[in-house]
Amino acid sequence: MVEVRRMKAAMLYGVGDLRVEEIPIPEVGEGEMLVKVGAATTCGTDLKIFRRGYVSGVISYPTVFGHEWAGTVVEVGEGVEKFKPGDRVRAGNSAPCLKCPMCREGKYNLCENRTWLWGAYAEYIKVPKPIVELNAQKVPEHLSFEEAAVAEPLACVLHGADRTGFRGGTVAIIGSGPIGLLHLQVALLRGADMVVVCDLSEERLRYAERLGASAVVNVREEDPVEAVRKLTGGLGVDLAIEAVGTPATWVQAFKMAKKGGVVLEFGGCPPGAEVCFEAAPIHYGEVSVVGSFHASPRDFERALSLIASGEVRVKPLITDRLPLERIREAFKRLIESRRELKIAIIP
Numbered sequence: 001m002v003e004v005r006r007m008k009a010a011m012l013y014g015v016g017d018l019r020v021e022e023i024p025i026p027e028v029g030e031g032e033m034l035v036k037v038g039a040a041t042t043c044g045t046d047l048k049i050f051r052r053g054y055v056s057g058v059i060s061y062p063t064v065f066g067h068e069w070a071g072t073v074v075e076v077g078e079g080v081e082k083f084k085p086g087d088r089v090r091a092g093n094s095a096p097c098l099k100c101p102m103c104r105e106g107k108y109n110l111c112e113n114r115t116w117l118w119g120a121y122a123e124y125i126k127v128p129k130p131i132v133e134l135n136a137q138k139v140p141e142h143l144s145f146e147e148a149a150v151a152e153p154l155a156c157v158l159h160g161a162d163r164t165g166f167r168g169g170t171v172a173i174i175g176s177g178p179i180g181l182l183h184l185q186v187a188l189l190r191g192a193d194m195v196v197v198c199d200l201s202e203e204r205l206r207y208a209e210r211l212g213a214s215a216v217v218n219v220r221e222e223d224p225v226e227a228v229r230k231l232t233g234g235l236g237v238d239l240a241i242e243a244v245g246t247p248a249t250w251v252q253a254f255k256m257a258k259k260g261g262v263v264l265e266f267g268g269c270p271p272g273a274e275v276c277f278e279a280a281p282i283h284y285g286e287v288s289v290v291g292s293f294h295a296s297p298r299d300f301e302r303a304l305s306l307i308a309s310g311e312v313r314v315k316p317l318i319t320d321r322l323p324l325e326r327i328r329e330a331f332k333r334l335i336e337s338r339r340e341l342k343i344a345i346i347p
Contacts, residue, residue: 009122031129038145066120169238
């Protein structure tokens with residue numbers, strides 16, 4: 001009788017139902033690779049899935065959970081030439097099919113038949129062939145696994161920044177969580193001369209100041225729209241970024257943009273949410289509203305490069321490290337405390 005190798009993994013059985021269990025270590029097939037997870041970082045998307053479920057068709061229960069990770073290759077399948085055992089790697093959580101109408105238009109982030117990858121909160125993760133081929137990268141030796149793992153959300157932020165066309169000017173960001181802080185750094189890299197960050201957590205606003213925010217607004221004490229307008233002499237900003245994901249903050253971001261400005265509605269609202277904007281600023285003020293979802297393989301490559309070069313600092317976003325067995329504690333703290341940004345899960 002062949003002994004089945006087993007590993008510990010965090011399994012999501014439904015909303016709020018997360019269990020650390022022993023499951024078989026995945027078998028590697030042609031074009032695939034097995035990686036020992038060095039670190040997996042928590043993400044706002046994981047938190048949304050844990051608390052309210054997610055977009056239909058993206059995940060199905062029960063599932064191994066988590067999607068931001070980096071680690072060491074332990075086994076490769078037949079035909080894999082880019083990687084070998086011992087390589088330090090990270091991989092995106094999806095790969096496009098390259099064949100659907102969206103892919104043919106170059107909109108790989110909107111692929112209709114993409115391959116998804118979940119399972120970062122585990123001792124090992126199997127990377128499917130399409131992701132090995134299109135969306136996996138080697139991690140430089142000087143970079144920690146937890147830093148490399150943050151390439152996933154940064155890739156999404158870069159895609160969103162590209163959607164805006166921003167190349168300098170004034171910026172307002174609603175949300176000083178990990179995504180908002182990444183948007184802050186990318187805006188500064190792209191020539192922002194003023195970035196205002198709004199949040200209801202004084203602790204998170206301090207992080208924004210340390211990472212270069214020109215001004216911060218505590219929304220418990222000030223109306224964020226009025227504060228941003230005041231800071232810009234009544235004009236509003238060239239670019240307003242929503243990084244929270246509620247209809248109310250979507251509207252606030254819209255009201256912060258100046259004539260001819262752009263609004264990036266980055267945060268994902270709950271399924272079925274509707275948002276109402278005043279028509280006049282869009283028509284008479286030529287305010288542009290753009291959405292952003294996910295990222296392309298090229299965005300992941302750019303993200304890892306920016307982290308490796310130090311142009312985007314991700315160490316300050318990792319506020320604690322916990323073993324896999326304490327993952328429920330990690331999610332509890334993320335829900336209850338505004339002090340935490342990202343927690344690195346170390347299997």
